[in-house]
């Protein structure tokens with residue numbers, strides 16, 4: 001096919017969503033993915049849980065690992081308090097290009113810093129490059145086998161503080177077994193599972209919320 005799925009998703013946003021209206025961008029993507037083409041956004045059902053955790057934490061500094069088309073970046077950034085910011089890391093340049101445009105269509109570019117590159121390279125540079133002390137909230141939604149090494153890297157780089165909330169997507173499907181075992185067994189985390197479904201399907205999935213105790 002001439003265009004890619006992310007390009008068709010962006011076109012659906014530009015056609016059906018209102019500029020500077022994040023909720024209409026979220027709805028346009030969910031409609032596209034439910035009725036036209038499935039895509040790996042966190043989706044509306046898990047998105048509702050994501051929203052409730054973001055509202056509870058009300059983060060001033062937030063990190064997202066894996067932007068894809070920018071759906072969860074829009075979900076998170078629309079809820080951030082004034083002066084707060086979301087840094088989102090995306091390895092795939094094609095996804096990053098689409099995500100930037102989706103975030104811009106929602107009018108949230110001032111709240112979101114999209115960084116193209118590998119999380120393993122960028123996490124150690126967060127403090128000096130972005131002037132970040134610690135993160136209040138981290139959403140993990142990138143490669144599932146990167147959840148654990150990147151969490152350990154965040155710890156080692158001193159980017160987590162007492163009370164930092166990690167929220168991980170897909171801990172059942174596709175699954176992140178090594179990450180789940182770690183956060184559930186570690187005395188440094190208080191972990192809780194939120195049962196849900198794989199985006200736009202009836203398959204079992206869920207989010208794991210883990211509070212860093214330091």
Ligand SMILES: O=C(NC/C=C/[C@H]1OC[C@H](O)[C@@H]1O)c1cc([N+](=O)[O-])cc(O)c1O
Pocket residue numbers: 040041042066067068090091092095141142143144169170173174198199
């Ligand atoms: O691989 C998934 N996400 C990882 C994304 C990987 C991409 O983001 C980082 C990198 O650019 C890579 O190309 C995924 C996969 C499914 N799935 O059903 O296969 C469902 C989901 O919610 C997912 O986040």
Ligand SMILES: [Mg+2]
Pocket residue numbers: 040041042141169170
């Ligand atoms: Mg996901």
